[in-house]
Amino acid sequence: MQHPIRYNPEPDYNRPLLQLSEDDRDRLLHYLTLLYGETVAAETLPALERQLRVHYAYKHPETVERDRAFDPKERFTEQDVILITYGDVLQSQDRTPLRTLADFLNTIPTFKDIINTLHILPFFPSSSDRGFAVINFGAVDPQLGSWKDIEVLGKNFQLMFDGVFNHISASSQTFQEFLNGNPRFQEMFITYGAPDGLTPEERETLVRPRTSDVLTRFQSMNGSVWVWTTFSADQVDLNFGNPEVMLRIVTTLLRYVRYGANLIRLDAVTYLWKQPGTRCASLVQTHAIVKVFRRILGIVAPHAALITETNVPHTENVSYFGDGSDEAQMVYNFALPPLVLYTFYREDTSDLTEWAQSLDYPSPTTTFFNILDTHDGIGLMGVREILSKDKIDFMVQRARQHGAFISYRTIQGGQEEPYEINTTWFSALNLDDALEDLSHQVQRYVASRSIALVLRGVPGIYFHGLIGTCNDVASVIKTKVKRDMNRQTLQDAELLTALRDRHSQPAQVVQRLGQLLSIRRQYRAFHPNGDQQVFSLSPKIFAVLRRSPNGDQHILCLTNVTDAEVPIAIPMTDLGITDTQWYDLVGHSGWTTDGQKLTGSLHPYAVTWLIPFGELERMVEETYS
Known part of the structure; x- marks a missing residue:
């Protein structure tokens, strides 16, 4: 865990001012010219430079040195797990919601051991859309707490703030x-x-x-x-065609960094630039704006990263990596949730495996944000190019059988199509009235979540996903907002009581999911820059071999996506590893090969992470040498 980045309470102009390099100035001018033309760009650049100098003057000398030594290839590591949460997810009688959240996360040892980053959904004063209609970008909603509460959270966790820059509240x-x-x-x-x-x-x-x-x-x-x-x-x-809007947003972006943000989530960035007669989505100008933000942070806050929230088809989504060095460092992997859901509905990994084999990682400084559930729902746009309409329709109908609501969008011609499945992930996987043991439902649930943990990238888990919450239909009836299905607020005392009851649903989910997360954080094979090889072993098994960046550690991750026992046999030549003894980090058992194949059997919804025994032994020796 990194120590919080330090900034002075006031800018220090006794130190030398920041001097932009010729390359930085040229690139910024290039992007501004694309947006505003040569004349206005030349007029805007000095104002932008002034903002950067002001921010630099706020930096504590320790932060200046730390940024100078920063290695962008180690920005994200196997240690990173991001918890996505509303600031008011937990309520108590005597504390603000943000302070209640901080106390809760510090009270439960499991949470401190498996989470190192908090994405606190918009905590600013807002008039609607659960925080995404921001009234004041620079304030904390007093009903949630204060900047002091944010500072307290930042002492134990890295923080992600929302840059809700596409729009502003009509009440602002x-x-x-x-x-x-x-x-x-x-x-x-x-x-x-x-x-x-x-x-x-x-x-x-x-x-x-x-x-x-x-x-x-x-x-x-x-x-x-x-x-x-x-x-x-x-x-x-907001009208980004007006350079004054750009300058105001840059002020906000840099303020968030000074207030503790290690990650800035660019909400709805797809729609930043409007040009009637076009799609008004992911335009060249939109990418230029992201490049301005990236270049700015690279100059004055290289420790801070951008993550783009672009719920669009996969090809368009990954375009926000840019060339791997000039746009977002992390992109939401929006194709993953519906693919995993479809996989478990069909008990067939074929589509998921084929897609995962095609994933491209443009540079060692970029990666995917691997999520399954968020505060909204399970978006369907990410798989429009991957799953057929019939497969998407099947998934939507199956989700309805599990009690989900469906949200729609207008497409060309004025017609509507499903846009999002509104459900909790637990209810999406498990029927409320199923004649199954809770432990079996939890096993299925954790198996599905393991997919997001083994794929290359940084895993993100929504608060209600971490504790296995079921659909909150009562809230939807009350508010008439379908997304409230997955936005329940909880009393912290009641949740603490449930977590202390090892037979309860939250306790079982946290225990089993926490085990996987804890293991994941201990092994460099899960580093976002570590290679991955996805195998087509069987339609019933999702199989991926992870490798550490320097190639000295391997973990073979196997997930049974079915309700039946499945035998496996993996040719050793496919693995490229000669060890005959392997160890299951999850099941705590040994596996032995016959020299030709690694064979075994996976029980229903089993999650098995195998490491060559020789590598495990070497790791133990190095730890205690």
Whole structure:
């Protein structure tokens, strides 16, 4: 665990000012020119340089030296596990929700041992969308706590903040100034004088994840105005075509870094740039904005990384890696959740295996964020190019049988298609009324989650996924928001009691999942830069061989995705390893080869992680030498 990055409370201008290299200045000017043209770019660059100098002046000398020695290839390691959570997921009578969360995570030893990074979903003052309609980018919602509470969390965990930069709340001071006719704010938003300002042809070409009208009518001092709202009438899109918007967002980005963010999640970054007549999704200008952010952090905060949240088809999603050095260091692996769900519904790994074999990692400084569940649901866009429509429809119908809701989006021609399955991951895998032992359901659940732990990348687990929560239908009935199926708030005392009861569902899930996470963090074979080889052993088995970056450690990960016992036989020539004795790190048992094949049997939903015994012995000797 790294110590928190230190910043001074005020900028120190007694030290030499930051001097940008010629290359950094040229690249920033290039991106700004692509966005705004030569003249405006030349006018904007000095303001951007000033922001970087201010941030640099805040840096503690210790941080300056630490950044200078920073190795981007070791930004992410096998130690990294990210817990995704709302700031108010836990409630108590005498503490703020954020302080309650901090106390809870420090109370349960298992959590401290398996988690090193917290993604706290938007904790800013907000008017809707569970925090994603931000009123004030620079404040903590007083109903959640304070910046002091964030600081406390940052003492024991690395932190991920949300950069909700695509839009702002209609209740924000910025938008209210626009409505009040303040000339300084008139170009902050994308507006039309009439609803037909956006033609039918332009509307049909538009890609967005909602079925509501993209233009929302507001009454301003200057009369009726129709404003671009990608997500909802309360979330007003910012106009990045105005360089002043870019500068304001850069100020916010750097403020988050000073307040403790090691990772900045670029929410809904797909839609940052609007150009009517195009898809208005993942445009060249959008990528240029991400490159500006990446270059800025590389100059003044190389320890801080970008992660892009782009719930789009896989090919488009991975484009946010850029060339491996100029855009996001981490990208959400949105194809993974629906592929794993489909795999367990069909009890067939064929599609998952074929896709995993095709994964490309563009550089040793980039990797995937491997998630199965999030605060939203199980997005389907990531598999549009991977699974056929029939397979997606099957998955949607099967999820419905498990009690899920389905969210839709408008596609070209005005039709609707499934966009997201709204469910908890536990309920997606297990029927509420199934005649099964809880231990069997937990075994199936943990087996599914193991896929995200063995694939190359950094695993992320949503809070309700870590404790195995079931669907919260009552909240959906109350709020009429389908995504609330997976957003239940809990009393910390009740959860603590449940976790202390080893027979309870949360306790069983945390114990079994915690075991895998604990093992994973001990072995360099799971390093994000370690190679992986995915095997097509059997449609019933997902098999991947992980290798440490320097090649001295191997772990063969096997997951049975079926409700039946499955025999396996792996040719040793395929593994490229001559050891005849192997050890199962999960099951604590030995496996022996006949010199030709590694053979054994996996019980229903078994998770087996095999390491050559010679490598394990060497690791033990090195530890105690």
